[in-house]
Amino acid sequence: MKHTAGRKATPQPIADAIRTVPQPPKAMSTDAKVEWRRVMPVLVERRVLSAADMHAVERFCESAADIKDARAAIAKDGAYVENRLGEIKRHPAFATLREATAESRRWSAELGLTPASRSRAGAHEDSDETDDNPLAVE
Template sequence: MKHTAGRKATPQPIADAIRTVPQPPKHFPPAAKAEWKRVMPVLVERRVISVADLHAVERFCEAAADIVDARAAIAQYGAYVENRLGELKRNPAFATLREATGESRRWAAELGLSPSSRSRAGVHEDQDADDDSPLSM
């Protein structure tokens, strides 16, 4: 018996896949909307997302926005900030950055958006390339 604990399911085209890119949720901050607009066309083209799976894409995009916010806070306030006693402490935004990065990585793997998850799925961006395209020469 082959050990498969911890392995992600291989994203495969599904029968009830979303065929057009839906609008991002209205409550999304700008960074989450930008990530939605970047990844949803890819997922729709691969036919791996159904309406029931949209929550996974939403969580991925929210994690991406959290990363942007944490980096902005670090850039604005610095790597170290003073606590109420005047002592220098590492900016708490680093904890948010670490958590959001981990969350983003997990959702990317679930959605087939990381290089390793694409290789497991056998997804190659140039599979459908025309013979006339510059990539197929």
């Protein structure tokens, strides 16, 4: 018996896939909406999302926004801040950053947005998608 604990399902094209990029939910933060507009075209093109999967994309986008907010707070205030007792402590936003990064990593793997999850799904085998990949870092 092969041990598969912790392995994620590989996103595969589905019959009832969303075919057009939906608008981001109105309640989303501005930064989460930016992330939505960045990743949704890729996910829709891959035909891996149904209407039931929107919560996963929302959570991924909100965690990306939380990462950005935490980094901004740390950049503004510094890595170490004084608490109410006058003691120097690590900025509390580091906890948010750590939690949001872990959540983002989990959701990105579920959605097939990591190199490892794409390779398991065969999403980039024998293709020249890197030139047109909106998620590619330039």
